[in-house]
Amino acid sequence: xxxxxxxxxxxxxxxxxxxxxxxxxxxxxxxxxxxxxxxxxxxxxxxxxxxxxxxxxxxxxxxxxxxxxxxxxxxxxxxxxxxxxxxxxxxxxxxxxxxxxxxxxxxxxxxxxxxxxxxxxxxxxxxxxxxxxxxxxxxxxxxxxxxxxxxxxxxxxxxxxxxxxxxxxxxxxxxxxxxxxxxxxxxxxxxxxxxxxxxxxxxxxxxxxxxxxxxxxxxxxxxxxxxxxxxxxxxxxxxxxxxxxxxxxxxxxxxxxx
Amino acid sequence: xxxxxxxxxxxxxxxxxxxxxxxxxxxxxxxxxxxxxxxxxxxxxxxxxxxxxxxxxxxxxxxxxxxxxxxxxxxxxxxxxxxxxxxxxxxxxxxxxxxxxxxxxxxxxxxxxxxxxxxxxxxxxxxxxxxxxxxxxxxxxxxxxxxxxxxxxxxxxxxxxxxxxxxxxxxxxxxxxxxxxxxxxxxxxxxxxxxxxxxxxxxxxxxxxxxxxxxxxxxxxxxxxxxxxxxxxxxxxxxxxxxxxx
Numbered sequence: 001x002x003x004x005x006x007x008x009x010x011x012x013x014x015x016x017x018x019x020x021x022x023x024x025x026x027x028x029x030x031x032x033x034x035x036x037x038x039x040x041x042x043x044x045x046x047x048x049x050x051x052x053x054x055x056x057x058x059x060x061x062x063x064x065x066x067x068x069x070x071x072x073x074x075x076x077x078x079x080x081x082x083x084x085x086x087x088x089x090x091x092x093x094x095x096x097x098x099x100x101x102x103x104x105x106x107x108x109x110x111x112x113x114x115x116x117x118x119x120x121x122x123x124x125x126x127x128x129x130x131x132x133x134x135x136x137x138x139x140x141x142x143x144x145x146x147x148x149x150x151x152x153x154x155x156x157x158x159x160x161x162x163x164x165x166x167x168x169x170x171x172x173x174x175x176x177x178x179x180x181x182x183x184x185x186x187x188x189x190x191x192x193x194x195x196x197x198x199x200x201x202x203x204x205x206x207x208x209x210x211x212x213x214x215x216x217x218x219x220x221x222x223x224x225x226x227x228x229x230x231x232x233x234x235x236x237x238x239x240x241x242x243x244x245x246x247x248x249x250x251x252x253x254x255x256x257x258x
Numbered sequence: 259x260x261x262x263x264x265x266x267x268x269x270x271x272x273x274x275x276x277x278x279x280x281x282x283x284x285x286x287x288x289x290x291x292x293x294x295x296x297x298x299x300x301x302x303x304x305x306x307x308x309x310x311x312x313x314x315x316x317x318x319x320x321x322x323x324x325x326x327x328x329x330x331x332x333x334x335x336x337x338x339x340x341x342x343x344x345x346x347x348x349x350x351x352x353x354x355x356x357x358x359x360x361x362x363x364x365x366x367x368x369x370x371x372x373x374x375x376x377x378x379x380x381x382x383x384x385x386x387x388x389x390x391x392x393x394x395x396x397x398x399x400x401x402x403x404x405x406x407x408x409x410x411x412x413x414x415x416x417x418x419x420x421x422x423x424x425x426x427x428x429x430x431x432x433x434x435x436x437x438x439x440x441x442x443x444x445x446x447x448x449x450x451x452x453x454x455x456x457x458x459x460x461x462x463x464x465x466x467x468x469x470x471x472x473x474x475x476x477x478x479x480x481x482x483x484x485x486x487x488x489x490x491x492x493x494x495x496x497x498x499x500x501x502x503x504x
Contacts, residue, residue, distance in 0.1 A: 045347075122346075129308050130343040134357045135329040 025217050032137070032144050042145035050111050050146070050212070051153025055160065057110060058103045062161035065098050066090060066168025074177050086177065087184045088191035090169035095192065096256075099162040100200045101248050104207035107154055108240040112215040115146055116236035119219025120229035128220070138220070147212040154208030155201040162200060199255045206251065207244045214240040259284040259445045260305060260413070265314035266469075267300055274300045275311070276469030282462075287439050287446040289456050291491060292466035293500060298449040301466065302415055305447070306335065318413070333357075336406035336444075338435075340418040342398040344390035344405070350376070351386035354404045361409075375404040379434055396427040403431070407438055414439065416448040420455050432458035453492055456480075465491065467500060 069090050077083045119142055122128050131138050166188060173179040214236045222232035260282040267275040274297040282288045290298050303309040305316055307323055316323050323331055344353045352359070354372035359365065373383045379400040390398055399419065406414055419435060420428035432455050439446045439459070448459050456463055456477065463480050465473040465488050473485045480488060490498030 125341055126339045126343040127345055129303070129306075130337070130339055130345070132308060133306055133332055133335060133337045134360065135332045136356075136360055 022213075022217060025220075026213055028139060029143050029147050029213060029216070032139050033148060037140060039141055039145050042141060043149055046146045046149035046212075047153050049114070050107070050150045050208075051157060054107050054110055054153075054157055057106050058157045058161045059164045061102050061106050062094070062099060062165035063168040065102055066094055066165035066170075067172040069093055069098065069165075070169035070172040070177065074173075083177075084187070086173055086179070087169070087187035090173075091166050091188045091192045092196055094165035094169070095162045095197050095200045097200075097248075097252075099165055100158045100203035100207060101244065103158045103161040103204065104154065104211065104244045104248075105241055107150075107157065107208070108211045108214075108244060109237055111150065112211045112236040112240040113233045115212060115215025116219040116222070116233045117229055119216060120222030120232040123220065123222050124224060124229060143213075143216040143220070146216055147209060150208035150212035151205050152208070154211065155204035158200055158204035159197075162197065195255075199251070202255075203248060203251050206247050210243045210247060211240045214243065259286075259319060260447070261317045262301070262305070263315050263317075265301070265304060265311045265316060267297070267304060267309060267311050274469055275304070278314070278466070278469070278471055280464055280471050280474075282445060282447055284445055285443055287436075287448070287459055287461045288464060289448045289450060289460035289462070290464045290466050291449075291451060291453075291456060293451065293491070296466050297469050298466055299417060302417060302447065302449055306332070306337065306415070333409070334412045336409065336411035336414040338399070338402045338406045338414070338416045338419055340421055342390070342402040344398060344401055346390055349387050349389055350381075350393070350401050353390065353401060354386075354408050356405065357409045371408060372404070375408050376401070378407070378438070379404045380430070395422050396424075396431070399423065399427075399431055400434070403434060403438070407442065410442065411444060413445045413447070414442075416446065416450075416459070418450055418452075419448065419459075420450065420452045425454070428452065428454060429458070435459050451491075456492075 070086055073086045073089045073093075074083055077085055077089075119128075122142070128138050128142075131141055170181075170184055170188070173184050174181050218232040218236040218239065222228050260280075262278050262280045265275050265278040266273070278297070278301055280288075280301075290301065292298050300309055304311050305318070305323070307328055310324070318331060318334070321331075344350075345356070348356070351369050351372040354375055355363075355368035358368040358371060363371075369386070373386055376383065376386060381397065381400050381404070385393065385397065385401075390401065393401065403419075406416075416435060419431055423431060435446075435448070436459050438444075446459070448455065450456060460477050462474060462476055464471050465485070467487050472487045473483065475483060480492060483489065486499045489495075490500050
């Protein structure tokens with residue numbers, strides 16, 4: 001019995017220690033963002049890698065999700081003669097929830113893993129030590145540009161994903177479900193409010209921060225060898241995905257609860 | 259120039275350094291020898307501040323490294339890492355000129371200096387725009403050496419400089435290190451278990467075993483010493499006071 005309680009205690013302490021370490025890492029990252037030097041070249045390169053090169057995967061995810069959403073809402077709405085709500089529900093569903101969450105999860109899979117693997121490999125091959133001996137702070141050189149780039153580019157990806165997702169719904173609505181093209185677009189625009197879109201973009205910024213932070217955190221703590229880097233990569237993706245879903249619930253509660 | 263006094267360092271229950279005392283005078287090339295896992299790399303990293311000692315003091319030019327401006331201290335050092343530790347995302351010249359560009363030097367001038375340093379280590383200017391992954395192991399070591407000397411440091415550290423190289427390339431790197439250290443008048447510290455490096459590079463040799471410096475002396479003294487640890491190590495004997503796991 002004592003051993004069982006001790007194991008629960010140890011696990012609890014380990015979880016609390018991890019939360020503390022991540023919080024400290026996040027605080028240090030934000031602290032370094034506010035103090036020079038700032039590495040513009042690394043920042044621009046991170047914007048390209050995280051933002052621009054993630055466009056295809058986010059776009060395709062949004063396109064198919066928007067199409068599937070239109071089919072589902074049409075099928076469900078037909079049960080109580082509410083097929084006409086398809087354009088507005090597709091739009092609201094995409095911009096408030098599916099755009100940011102699915103976009104965030106896809107970017108987490110693509111970017112958190114890549115950041116963790118890159119920084120983990122740099123640690124294993126002593127490149128992080130080399131940075132220190134060259135009087136360069138690894139937090140400033142590696143973490144700050146990536147976290148800032150992700151925080152700024154993921155909302156843009158979400159916005160592009162929202163538009164493509166709505167277009168996916170439009171294509172299915174017009175070609176498969178018989179909607180009038182002009183009426184579909186009019187319904188979409190009429191029912192969409194500014195805060196629907198803005199809340200999704202705020203979510204995108206938070207998710208971007210989480211994704212890059214997790215990638216950098218687990219990369220910096222990577223163990224030795226290929227196995228250590230592999231573990232760091234896996235942990236970064238899992239942690240980023242879970243934190244995105246948890247943050248999504250908290251933000252939805254904050255933005256939309258009465 | 260560099261003085262370690264009673265330096266201890268443990269990682270959990272593993273007491274790697276158990277009271278290291280070592281002095282490297284200005285302009286001297288000190289080589290630390292010892293088996294794998296005896297704390298050579300930890301000693302080197304402790305001097306650079308990459309590892310913080312649990313007990314003891316380390317001074318560089320009579321200044322305690324744990325106090326004062328760390329960046330100013332590190333600007334006096336150049337370091338050649340065991341695997342080169344070149345930045346994959348940067349070209350060769352950007353690697354070599356990294357410190358120069360970080361301190362605000364004009365890009366064109368930094369590139370010129372990088373090419374000059376590459377030439378000094380025997381590499382042609384056409385490698386400057388290649389990426390590290392496109393180079394052989396020997397070339398990567400040379401680039402690492404060029405990066406270590408790019409800012410004309412007062413102190414240069416070499417971590418296992420010949421590991422992974424064939425004997426001929428190892429000889430070339432050893433000779434380059436010796437030439438550069440003499441030419442620059444730098445204080446050098448090398449850690450290695452390659453005896454050809456020891457003979458080529460060292461003014462003095464220190465033997466690290468069980469977390470303490472067991473013996474120090476010149477290369478000539480090393481060859482004639484009666485110290486059983488040194489004798490076993492330099493002759494590569496499997497029997498003696500140093501336990502060899504079979």
